[in-house]
Amino acid sequence: MPPLISVIIPVYNGERYIGQAVRSVLAQTWLPHEIIVIDDGSTDKTRETLEPFWGQIQYLFQPNQGPSAARNAGIKVAQGDLICFLDADDLWTPEKLEVQLMFMQANPETAMVFADHEEFNREGLVLASYLREKRKAFLAFPVEPGTVDGAFGKLVIENFISTPTVMLRKCCLERAGVFDEKIRSVEDRDLWMRISASFPIACIPRILCKRRMHGENISRKRELTLQGRIRILENNWNRFPLLLSDQVWRAQLVESYCHLGFLLLQQGRKRDALRVGVKSLYSNLKGRRGWGALAEPSSIVKSVGLVGAALLGWNVSRVLWRPLKNAFR
Missing domain, CATH: 3.90.550.10 (Spore Coat Polysaccharide Biosynthesis Protein SpsA; Chain A)
Structure with missing residues (x-):
């Protein structure tokens, strides 16, 4: 049957x-x-x-x-x-x-x-x-x-x-x-x-x-999507730490934090972007070998760049971010 x-x-x-x-x-x-x-x-x-x-x-x-x-x-x-x-x-x-x-x-x-x-x-x-x-x-x-x-x-x-x-x-x-x-x-x-x-x-x-497909607030939807993506990555890194390398988990998490942080900057939410930047820096320290096992330089630079951008503001940071990001790909 x-x-x-x-x-x-x-x-x-x-x-x-x-x-x-x-x-x-x-x-x-x-x-x-x-x-x-x-x-x-x-x-x-x-x-x-x-x-x-x-x-x-x-x-x-x-x-x-x-x-x-x-x-x-x-x-x-x-x-x-x-x-x-x-x-x-x-x-x-x-x-x-x-x-x-x-x-x-x-x-x-x-x-x-x-x-x-x-x-x-x-x-x-x-x-x-x-x-x-x-x-x-x-x-x-x-x-x-x-x-x-x-x-x-x-x-x-x-x-x-x-x-x-x-x-x-x-x-x-x-x-x-x-x-x-x-x-x-x-x-x-x-x-x-x-x-x-x-x-x-x-x-x-x-x-x-x-x-x-419907018309909607694209900016708000993207913010919710990035927040959900970050939670999913954090939860599943904790659940399944051995299925992928720390480098892969970190890279995806930092990338998501940076996308969210710069979206918040575009909206003029500098304080929220700074909080996200600090969390991004913190995620660079996480790994199977415990705290202190640092991520790749490119991930660290992206996190530092987000924190700096939050302090400088969107208008200044958008001029500096792209060449800095491309240099460490």
Whole structure:
């Protein structure tokens, strides 16, 4: 008998698109065992929009706690052996569940499989292939079909897994844990890292999802993303210190601190940028051999540069930073 599939859809004030998302699940060539919609404290007409689906979905309401808590609530009640997540404004292609189910049945050692997606907005298609464009922009390695070798180390460098494309075995969460509810941005990357640290994960480089892009405060979103990235790196360095060298952990952490610090400087928040710079300096001292095992000169220079920039201010520091950074690459 094929394993049962549970689909979890967190939603917050999603009356505009949630119906389309649910219909894309109901249109699957392989229907799931259950569709669990977690309403994370919506104040609009989300509930009323879902009423036509009452006999086809399981609807749970909770006070607003964020997407991680909503997904975790769905995981807690899910009865399926395989779990998938869909955001309330995204869509699946009709064959999504069937393609991934067949892969998971053929590869019982795989804990999680993800796929490619395209992105669109009100004007139409804006990104034809997330994996292809992500690889071109960030990744120094190919994304090929099948098991992703060294997935943990690659996820430390950059997240290339799109949550609505994931199918995972619920049993692996007993070891890896669930979403960290204290992280309000990029929390999914943290879970993928924990899963990949203990289990094989795989890729199907095929478009199985359509993600909807919205206008938003880009600066604020980037700040939250960097804060989440820093927390994820710190947490997983503590959890898995031996999976990567201290040099790799430090380099990624310092780079993230510096990006955050200079973003704060651009916003005129010198005091906040200085705090971030001090934390960046502090991270250069951390390592498996204890405090005092210094990082590479380039990481130290970046941290010192951020502290200096915070003291000098953005207008002066932006003139000096780029040549200094390039000199120590």
